[in-house]
Amino acid sequence: MTRCIYVQRVIFEVLKLLSKEIIESIKSKLNIVDVISEYVVLQRVGKNFRGLCPFHSEKTPSFYVSREKGLYHCFGCGASGDVIKFVQEIEGITFIDAVKKLADRAGIKLPEISSSRNEYYAKYVKLYTKLANIYHKNIFKQNELLNYLMNIRKIELSIIRKFKIGFCPPNSKSAYFEAKNLGVANSELRKFGLVNSKGVDFHNNRLVFPVYNDKGSVVAFGSRVVPNTITDLPKYINTPETPFFSKSKEFFCSTNAFDIAKEANFIILVEGYFDVLSLNVCGFENTVAPMGTSLSNDQIKKISKITKNVILFFDSDDAGKKATINIIPKVEENNLNIAIVNSREFKDASEILQRKNQEHLKKYIESAIGYEEFLVEEFSKSLNINNPASVEAFLEKIQPFALRMLEKRPVRYENLIKIINSKLGIRETISRTLRTVQLKTLRLQYQFLYIFCDALKFFFAEIQKHL
Incomplete structure (x- = not known):
């Protein structure tokens, strides 16, 4: 509702800015081929230009650009x-x-758009920044919390300062008083997500983690209940949706995380605030966390503009594994290379740092495996290779991932088949049969079916030998 009200507030100014004449003037002065060529390799085909579509994965170019018409179209x-x-x-x-x-x-x-829009945003950011500084100063007055962060969580002081980790005291009304100083009406505080229905700071009696936007401005807070506090409230919460914050668009990370990821040419995707902090302690400043366990299309696009290489390091519990498996197709669809960190006996990156040390956590990152190996490992946990029904269930789980690999990642697909062969104990003669099947001119959806059937035939034959 708040976002809709804000859109209504600025829509008149937007329409005033973007008259039809201005839009047409911009398009007429730009060569669409030159613009698109910065993102897509185009080749001339008659009057038009053709290339691989940047909006979906394909091997044969079906994306056409017409300089004459100023349009593009993917067939x-x-x-x-x-x-x-x-x-x-x-x-x-x-x-x-x-x-x-x-x-x-x-x-x-x-x-120029009326300054009202800019002023509204400026007030929002100024208020959030002011509160972030207040909460950050509060943390240094809380010896127990500092001990928790530095000695139990093993978060170094430099990281606490870098991320401006803070503390919002119980029943705090800092937002109310700072808003008054800045001339922000009380009604705006709720829209900004800074107070609850009682006028108390939304994140009161919690550890506070500032969330920065692309411009490096604080636009939201995440928070955790104070350790050893008995409460029915959720352990972690985020600022509600506001005119300038949507959790499906932002990440929790340092202000320079994406710059470092671009330079390193890979990014580490984790699940929680403390995972980000722990990996920063180890020097992995290119670590980010979505504001939840899912990954939106906007967040994937943001990553894909920075790097094509992603390391997924979600929690090792059932929820974390499920989230990882659900994210793989989304990331793969955007032509990103995926590696998985499987922490196994540890829940997450933060726990590894707590119970072990920095070097141990670094080794987990360095030992990240291909996602095809991760999928086989996960789906084969209940596999009994002497039971045809168990083998069938295993292959059915992995089939949709295999079909996508076959279409988009043939090298990954070959590796997947090798891993499955090894897991099932399929002999080399069967492996050659599986590779031969791939070369047949069959419809895509039947190719893995042949692999599936050959594997089952082999197992039935082996069982019959021992009857």
Whole structure:
């Protein structure tokens, strides 16, 4: 509701900024082929240009760009539009931000939006920043909490300062008093997600973790109940949705995490706040956590613009494993390379640092395995290779992942087959048969079926030998 009210507030200004004449002027001054060529390798085909579609995975180019019409169209997934739509989709940004970006490129000065929008955002950020500093100062007055962070969680002081970890006291009304100083109305505090229905700070009596946006500004808080506190409230909570914060778009990380990930050419994706902090202690500053266990399309797009290499390090409990398995197809669909850290006897990165040390945690990162190996390991936990029904259940679980690999990642698919062969004890003669099947001109959905059937035939034959 708050976000809708805000949109209504600025929509008139947006329409004033983006007149039809301005939009057409931007498009006429830009060569759509030049713009798209910065993202896609294009080749001339007659009057048009063709390349691999950036919006879905394909081997045969079906993405066409017409310089004459100023349009693009993919015959594979149906994506189409003009240069503004392309930049909006490929960058994962709003329409107005795409217009601003292309206007700068075209050398066109846009009319200024009324300062009310900027002032509203400035107040929001200023208030969050002020509270983040207050909460951060509070942590140094709490010896028990500092002991918990530094001696139990093993979070170094430099990391506590870097992330501005804080403490919001019980029944605190810091948000109310700071809002008053800044001229922010009480009604705005609820919209900003800073107070509860009683006017008390939303994150009171909690450890507080500031959440930064792409500009390095504090736009939200995550928080954890104080250790050893008896409460019915959730252990972890986030700031509610606000005009400038959506948990499906942001990550918990340091302000320079994505810059470091770009330089290192890989990013580590973890589940919780303390996992991020623990890996930062070990020097892995390119670690980020989604605001939950799922990963949205906006978050995946944000990662894909930085690097194509992702290490997934979610919790080792059932919920964490399920989240990892659910994320793999999403990440794979965006042509990202995936490796998995399987912490096995430890719940997560934070627990490894707590119970062991930095070197031990580093070794887990270095021992990340391919996702095909992870899938076989997970799906074969209840496998009984002497039971055909058990083998069938195992292959059925892994089949959809295998089909995607066969279509998009043939090298990964080959490795998957080798791992399955090894796990099931299939002989080399059977392995050759499986590889031969891949070369047959059958429909994609039947290819893995042949592998499945050959494996079962082999097992039935082996069982009959011992009857």
